[in-house]
Amino acid sequence: GQQVMQIPQYQHVQEGEDFTTYCNSSTTLSNIQWYKQRPGGHPVFLIQLVKSGEVKKQKRLTFQFGEAKKNSSLHITATQTTDVGTYFCAGYHGSSNTGKLIFGQGTTLQVKP
Amino acid sequence: DAGVIQSPRHEVTEMGQEVTLRCKPISGHNSLFWYRQTMMRGLELLIYFNNNVPIDDSGMPEDRFSAKMPNASFSTLKIQPSEPRDSAVYFCASSHGTRAYSNQPQHFGDGTRLSIL
Numbered sequence: 001g002q003q004v005m006q007i008p009q010y011q012h013v014q015e016g017e018d019f020t021t022y023c024n025s026s027t028t029l030s031n032i033q034w035y036k037q038r039p040g041g042h043p044v045f046l047i048q049l050v051k052s053g054e055v056k057k058q059k060r061l062t063f064q065f066g067e068a069k070k071n072s073s074l075h076i077t078a079t080q081t082t083d084v085g086t087y088f089c090a091g092y093h094g095s096s097n098t099g100k101l102i103f104g105q106g107t108t109l110q111v112k113p
Numbered sequence: 114d115a116g117v118i119q120s121p122r123h124e125v126t127e128m129g130q131e132v133t134l135r136c137k138p139i140s141g142h143n144s145l146f147w148y149r150q151t152m153m154r155g156l157e158l159l160i161y162f163n164n165n166v167p168i169d170d171s172g173m174p175e176d177r178f179s180a181k182m183p184n185a186s187f188s189t190l191k192i193q194p195s196e197p198r199d200s201a202v203y204f205c206a207s208s209h210g211t212r213a214y215s216n217q218p219q220h221f222g223d224g225t226r227l228s229i230l
Contacts, residue, residue: 031216042204043156045218088156092216100169101216105155 004091006104014112019076021107023089032065032072033101035088043088079111115139117222119205125228131193134225137186138207146219147180147190148204156204162188163210174199195229202226 005024013019023032031050035043047056049065049072056063060083062075072091076083086106093100118137126132138145147159160170162182170180177196182188192199206219 033218042221042224043206043219045220048218101158101219103156103158 004089004102004104006089006107008107009105010108010110012110012112013079015081016078019079019083019109021074021087021089021109023072023074023091023104025070025091025093025102027093028069029091029093030069031092032069033090033092034063034072034074035090035103036085037088037106038085041085076109079109081111081113084109084111117205117207117220119203119222119225121225122223123226123228125230126195127230128196129194130229131191132195132199132227132229134190134203134205134227136188136190136205136222138188138205139220140186142207142209142220143185144208144210144217145182145188146206146208147188148206148221149201150204150224151201159190197229200227200229 003026007022031048033048034046036046037043047063052069053067054065060077064073072089074087086108088103088106090101090103117139120135144163146161149157149159157172159172160180161168165182178192180190202224204221204224206221208217208219210217
């Protein structure tokens, strides 16, 4: 079936280091969304990418959508302790009424102060 | 603006008991989703509704699980009888959507942390 694979599962970094999580789909995506879940919290929408090769930035966060629309990445520059949490990508497959949003397993980021 | 509201926040009950989780979506959103989150299986979509109609319930684990959406502002997820393996955090989310399945951003509630003893 349709899957969205996300790596790595866990990442521990020293505060100030960079962090990247990658998302891969077995099929072409219509769009991809990224969410952040703080420990004990709920997923919160960060951004949506729609166009092939699209790059969007939110302060220290850079989101990319692959040219083939099968992969995406989230890069955080100079991590801070406030970046701690689990980052999920969610890919939307299909353009018809049968399309579906599939969440990756998430990457949990720990930041050492 | 009020977000998605879920109740209860926590539920502890003995196996075999009926459990009912409640969700009030954001006003104006016409798509509603129920998810289950565990360490082992991650975030799983159980069922989603569009305009109060269940569109896809293929994620519902088994017949012990049922969900309803009697109107645009209320949905329930019921487990009867409950089992220890149902212990998880259950999230409700809502979004705008003009199609049967919405690709718009989903807004999650705070979740219900369910423990079945």
